[in-house]
Amino acid sequence: MIHSPQQKRAFITGITGQDGSYLAELLLSKGYLVYGLVRRVAFEDEAHRMPRIAHLLDRIELIPGSLESFPSLYGAIRKTQPDEVYHLAAQSYVSTSFDDEFSTLNANINGTHNMLAACRDLAPQARFYFAATSEMFGRPTQVPQDESTPFLPSSAYGISKVAGFHLTKNYRETYGIFACSGILYNHESPRRGFEFVTRKITSHAAMIKHGVKKQLELGNLDARRDWGHAREYMEAVWAMLQQKQPKDYVICTGRLHSVREFCRTAFERLGLDYREHVVSSDKFFRTDPEQLVGNPALATKDLGWHSRVSFQDLVYEMVDHDLAYYKAK
Numbered sequence: 001m002i003h004s005p006q007q008k009r010a011f012i013t014g015i016t017g018q019d020g021s022y023l024a025e026l027l028l029s030k031g032y033l034v035y036g037l038v039r040r041v042a043f044e045d046e047a048h049r050m051p052r053i054a055h056l057l058d059r060i061e062l063i064p065g066s067l068e069s070f071p072s073l074y075g076a077i078r079k080t081q082p083d084e085v086y087h088l089a090a091q092s093y094v095s096t097s098f099d100d101e102f103s104t105l106n107a108n109i110n111g112t113h114n115m116l117a118a119c120r121d122l123a124p125q126a127r128f129y130f131a132a133t134s135e136m137f138g139r140p141t142q143v144p145q146d147e148s149t150p151f152l153p154s155s156a157y158g159i160s161k162v163a164g165f166h167l168t169k170n171y172r173e174t175y176g177i178f179a180c181s182g183i184l185y186n187h188e189s190p191r192r193g194f195e196f197v198t199r200k201i202t203s204h205a206a207m208i209k210h211g212v213k214k215q216l217e218l219g220n221l222d223a224r225r226d227w228g229h230a231r232e233y234m235e236a237v238w239a240m241l242q243q244k245q246p247k248d249y250v251i252c253t254g255r256l257h258s259v260r261e262f263c264r265t266a267f268e269r270l271g272l273d274y275r276e277h278v279v280s281s282d283k284f285f286r287t288d289p290e291q292l293v294g295n296p297a298l299a300t301k302d303l304g305w306h307s308r309v310s311f312q313d314l315v316y317e318m319v320d321h322d323l324a325y326y327k328a329k
């Protein structure tokens with residue numbers, strides 16, 4: 001990669017994921033040199049193993065390494081000398097985390113600790129972002145939640161993120177690192193994994209429209225979430241690292257919608273009635289928080305950020321994408 005000395009350098013873990021890919025695009029558009037940490041095995045078949053960043057591969061540099069290996073992270077930070085570090089990588093799918101508590105806790109907590117320690121040693125001036133999550137609130141007693149709401153995590157994933165949040169805070173307070181956490185509520189897009197309810201709905205609605213599926217089995221249709229668009233959440237993440245002081249921020253829309261509303265909007269977009277295709281099955285039921293909804297006031301005040309993509313536009317974008325995706329298949 002050819003670069004000029006004044007170009008800012010960003011290092012992203014989790015660059016192959018939904019958020020990492022949007023963040024990489026955003027940083028490239030701002031003129032950054034973008035480096036991403038990727039597991040060695042992914043290099044074997046880049047375009048297929050990294051579909052979300054396939055269109056960026058000639059503009060970013062991927063560094064092989066693993067969050068569980070401190071030496072590999074150390075080497076990656078030494079090589080890239082970042083000005084900004086975005087630590088997004090984690091084992092993140094909530095419903096399986098009880099099946100695999102040990103690896104979720106180990107990978108997420110040690111991974112964050114390794115990243116912070118490597119940065120402190122080799123790039124103490126770098127600004128550090130940790131991807132925290134509304135899962136840390138578990139089943140909250142306070143509605144809406146904000147930066148002062150106590151954490152009551154109810155999954156191994158949530159617990160691992162609370163630990164990461166406190167490690168990040170500790171490096172800020174003890175070692176003076178510019179380190180902050182974004183407490184992001186559910187954020188979706190056409191790049192969302194198929195195991196999440198939003199993409200499950202839009203992909204199935206598209207397949208039903210194309211006549212290759214008849215039915216969609218979901219869990220609790222009355223479960224509600226505060227859903228936003230991943231692309232614009234990454235704008236807030238970048239803005240956090242541009243502030244004078246490092247602070248933690250809740251990033252959310254502040255609005256709840258049900259799985260049922262998501263289904264209705266998605267199927268309507270295709271001229272279908274969700275009631276003829278969607279069934280609710282115990283198999284996918286979970287014990288869900290009633291009102292996991294955030295208050296974005298601090299982000300609006302400090303970062304000038306608020307969510308602009310409406311719920312309907314988010315659903316339509318995902319459905320339209322999946323309709324084309326399954327047509328091309």
Ligand code: GDP
Pocket residue numbers: 094095186195196197198200217218219220221223224225259284285286288
């Ligand atoms: P999460 O917030 O990270 O757990 O994101 P998900 O997209 O997996 O789940 C969002 C909400 O949808 C939760 O309240 C789930 O209980 C609810 N939900 C209802 N049916 C389903 C389903 O079939 N799959 C998933 N993943 N979630 C479902």
